[in-house]
Amino acid sequence: MKLLRDISLIFDRQLKLLLRNPVWILVGVFQPVMYLLLFAPLLKPALQVQTNAEAYEIFVPGLLVLLAIFGGLFQGFGLIAELRAGIIERSRVTPVSRVALLLGRSLRDVVSLISQAIIITLLALLFDLRVYLGYLLLAYLMLALISLMTSAVSYGVALAVKSEDVLAPLMNTVAQPVLLLSGILLPLSFAPRWLQLVADWNPFSWAVNGTRALFRGDLGADAVWQGLLIMAVLAVLAVTWASRLFARSVR
Amino acid sequence: MIETRGLRKSFTSRQGRDKKVVEAVRSVDLDVAEGEIFGFLGPNGAGKTTTLRMLATLIVPDGGTATIAGADLRGDPAQVRRRIGYVAQGGSTWDDSTAREELVLQARLYGVHKKDALARADRVLTAFQLSEYGDRKCKTYSGGQRRRVDIALGIIHEPKVVFLDEPTSGLDPQSRAHMWDEIRRLRDEGMTVFITTHYLDEADALCDRISIMDYGEIVASGTPAELKREISGDVVRVGLPIESVAAAAEILDAAPFVSKLETQDDNVRLYVEEGATAIPLILRALDAASVPLSSIELNRPSLDDVFLTKTGRSLREN
Numbered sequence: 405m406k407l408l409r410d411i412s413l414i415f416d417r418q419l420k421l422l423l424r425n426p427v428w429i430l431v432g433v434f435q436p437v438m439y440l441l442l443f444a445p446l447l448k449p450a451l452q453v454q455t456n457a458e459a460y461e462i463f464v465p466g467l468l469v470l471l472a473i474f475g476g477l478f479q480g481f482g483l484i485a486e487l488r489a490g491i492i493e494r495s496r497v498t499p500v501s502r503v504a505l506l507l508g509r510s511l512r513d514v515v516s517l518i519s520q521a522i523i524i525t526l527l528a529l530l531f532d533l534r535v536y537l538g539y540l541l542l543a544y545l546m547l548a549l550i551s552l553m554t555s556a557v558s559y560g561v562a563l564a565v566k567s568e569d570v571l572a573p574l575m576n577t578v579a580q581p582v583l584l585l586s587g588i589l590l591p592l593s594f595a596p597r598w599l600q601l602v603a604d605w606n607p608f609s610w611a612v613n614g615t616r617a618l619f620r621g622d623l624g625a626d627a628v629w630q631g632l633l634i635m636a637v638l639a640v641l642a643v644t645w646a647s648r649l650f651a652r653s654v655r
Numbered sequence: 656m657i658e659t660r661g662l663r664k665s666f667t668s669r670q671g672r673d674k675k676v677v678e679a680v681r682s683v684d685l686d687v688a689e690g691e692i693f694g695f696l697g698p699n700g701a702g703k704t705t706t707l708r709m710l711a712t713l714i715v716p717d718g719g720t721a722t723i724a725g726a727d728l729r730g731d732p733a734q735v736r737r738r739i740g741y742v743a744q745g746g747s748t749w750d751d752s753t754a755r756e757e758l759v760l761q762a763r764l765y766g767v768h769k770k771d772a773l774a775r776a777d778r779v780l781t782a783f784q785l786s787e788y789g790d791r792k793c794k795t796y797s798g799g800q801r802r803r804v805d806i807a808l809g810i811i812h813e814p815k816v817v818f819l820d821e822p823t824s825g826l827d828p829q830s831r832a833h834m835w836d837e838i839r840r841l842r843d844e845g846m847t848v849f850i851t852t853h854y855l856d857e858a859d860a861l862c863d864r865i866s867i868m869d870y871g872e873i874v875a876s877g878t879p880a881e882l883k884r885e886i887s888g889d890v891v892r893v894g895l896p897i898e899s900v901a902a903a904a905e906i907l908d909a910a911p912f913v914s915k916l917e918t919q920d921d922n923v924r925l926y927v928e929e930g931a932t933a934i935p936l937i938l939r940a941l942d943a944a945s946v947p948l949s950s951i952e953l954n955r956p957s958l959d960d961v962f963l964t965k966t967g968r969s970l971r972e973n
Contacts, residue, residue: 406766413763421751490747494808497711497741498764499733 410501414508422516432475432520439467440527450590460533465543465615466588468521472547473582473608475517476554477575480562483509487566492650502651506559506643513555514548521547535619542628543618549635550611553642560646586612607634656816656847657687657710662719663871664705679705681871682719687849687864689815692842694862695851696958698970702871703851704744707818710849711741724815724847737765740809740817744824747805750794754785754804757793758811765812779807783837799830806837810846817841819850823857835861855958855970867962874965879958886956886964888914889930893937894922894950903946912936917963921949924963926956 422428447459486492495505521544525533535543558575565571583589585599586608592600603609614631622628662683668675680702687693695703709716710723712732721728724738748757755776762772780789783803788796793804802822810817822838823831838861842848852858858865859879866876875882895903897920904918907925912933915926927933930953941948954960962970 410764413760417752417756417760420756421749424751486749488745489749490743490745491749493713493743494747494761495764496713497736497739498761498812499736499766500764 407501407504410504411508411511413500414495414504415511418509418512419515422512429516429519432471432516433523436467436471436520436524437527440464440524440531444531455532457532457534460528460531461535461619462591462616464524464528464533465619466591466612468524468543468547469550469586469608469612469615470583470588471520471524472517472550473554473586474579475520476513476551476556477558477579479509479513479555480558480571480575481568483559483562484566484568484571487563496650503643503647505650506556506647509559510552510555510643514551517551518544518548533619536621539618539621539623542623542632543615546611546615546618546632546635549632549639550608553635553639556639556642556646560642560649563646563649582606582608585609588612591616607638610634656689657685657693657721657723657849659683659685659710659721660719662706662709662716662721664702664709664714664717678871680709680716683868683871683873685866685873687816687847689847690842690845691863692838692848692850692861694858694865695849695868696853696855696858696862696865696962696970697851697868698853698968701868703868704820705871706868707741707820707849707851711739711818712736713741737812738815740812740814742805742809742817742819742822744820746801747808748793748796748801751792753790753792754780754796754807755789757804757808761808762811767812775811779811782840783807797830799826799833802826802830802834803837806834810841814846816847816849819848821852822850823852823854831857853970859958865958867958867965869962869966869968875961882958882961883956886926886960888926888928888956889933890954890956890960891925891927891930891933891937892922892950892952892954893925893941893948894952895946895948897921899946899948902944903941903948906940906944906946907937910936910940915964917967919969924960926960926964 444459444463447463448456451459451462453459525540561574562571565574585603585606587603592603592609595603610627611631611634613627617625617627662680664680665676665678668677683706695706697703708714710721710728712728712735716729723735726734726738728735758776758779759772762775763769767775780786785800785803785807788800793801796804806819806822819838823834826834838848838850850862862879864878866873868874893903900918900921900923904916904923907913907923908916912927913925914928917924925933925937934951934953959970
């Protein structure tokens with residue numbers, strides 16, 4: 405119970421501070437909307453599908469996974485600012501749970517990602533995207549797990565390196581191959597065989613496949629449970645690792 | 656209230672392939688009584704902050720034991736955390752939060768219920784004369800106000816012991832005096848206050864007892880008055896042109912009335928039995944050797960003289 409209470413205390417504070425700067429929400433929606441408006445129209449001919457709805461069915465899940473990955477990976481910057489301001493040290497002298505210091509923050513990131521995802525889904529509905537509500541919720545669960553994992557990883561790395569100058573190139577270097585090897589922008593079914601084999605080792609590629617299956621309305625596809633399972637396991641590992649760093653980090 | 660034996664900590668710093676072990680704190684023994692203001696005096700890098708951070712459970716000691724407010728530091732750090740407050744040197748407020756929000760959150764992290772936390776925040780804001788600013792964002796505060804919020808955050812849960820790392824560093828004289836009053840008030844309310852400082856006057860005027868720390872070791876402990884009494888007699892400081900320092904030191908070191916002599920860049924300090932009778936003798940001796948002097952002053956021994964006799968260096972130079 406103490407853990408839940410601690411998580412909610414940290415979560416409330418972080419959310420309050422986020423809402424105090426609503427400009428971030430605008431920024432967070434602006435970019436994906438640009439993708440929807442300026443990139444998606446290319447897809448119908450490129451993917452050789454009949455309708456806009458089909459193109460969006462493939463593109464929107466990829467876009468949402470992309471947001472979950474990138475949104476999470478860059479959360480560490482905020483933590484470095486907090487480290488510098490002494491907030492983390494101030495928390496660490498209290499009896500507050502170290503897991504809560506991480507989860508309170510990561511769950512705030514999950515909530516902000518899901519709000520972003522809802523806005524984008526609603527906009528995509530205007531472009532004739534259609535998806536079952538139940539399946540959509542499962543897809544959001546996938547996004548939540550991705551975002552939990554990537555934000556925990558980012559916080560962990562931030563605590564380890566303690567400097568924006570190291571964190572930025574590090575996260576960019578990780579994010580780029582992850583992005584290219586996950587079939588986010590274009591499905592990997594277009595890819596040559598060797599590229600598909602490499603992509604099989606990228607856990608996010610499984611998550612993208614699962615999310616696409618859900619948007620397609622194919623709940624029974626193996627990709628769905630495989631994607632969810634892989635993301636859940638990785639999220640647990642990332643949270644465990646990063647919480648340990650909160651427990652022993654210096655300054 | 657605080658008892659440590661043989662507390663130590665070293666860090667490994669890496670420069671390329673070379674590993675260097677720095678012994679930040681080597682075997683610190685401390686006994687701090689309940690309800691006193693205890694001060695750690697020493698230059699930057701002496702190991703004061705490292706010791707404080709060990710006592711506050713932020714870093715794990717390499718060896719030694721410590722009991723704080725009845726709880727064992729290494730065996731039960733969680734219990735130690737409940738009984739102490741810690742205020743870091745760099746501050747601990749968030750620009751976009753208000754003091755009240757920070758105080759309420761901090762109290763709640765210690766397990767205080769919401770209603771009680773609000774009441775406590777109110778009380779502490781009043782006590783630290785912050786009520787007026789309590790609902791403004793921290794980024795609008797002056798340095799002194801911010802520092803008071805930091806201290807308020809450190810004591811919101813009414814700890815038995817509070818550790819303040821350089822509580823007045825960077826403050827203007829007026830804010831400093833104000834901060835000293837706040838710290839005395841905490842002691843008068845029954846709290847044990849443990850501060851670090853590199854200001855001589857702060858250690859002298861504010862602290863009930865001090866330990867002088869240098870290179871990770873405690874070189875002297877006692878009340879400021881006791882420590883100064885150990886240096887008998889007066890201190891005469893003779894200011895000289897730099898090129899004459901060596902000559903003057905040689906002449907004066909041989910003089911029978913000088914019990915001890917320390918040379919520094921542009922002056923020599925003489926420890927003498929009686930300053931008033933020593934000064935004419937000093938002037939005569941230097942005049943006879945045609946050594947010009949630029950100034951001469953007579954002082955009662957200060958904590959700096961204590962530091963100088965224990966370490967061979969002046970704290971003022973840092």
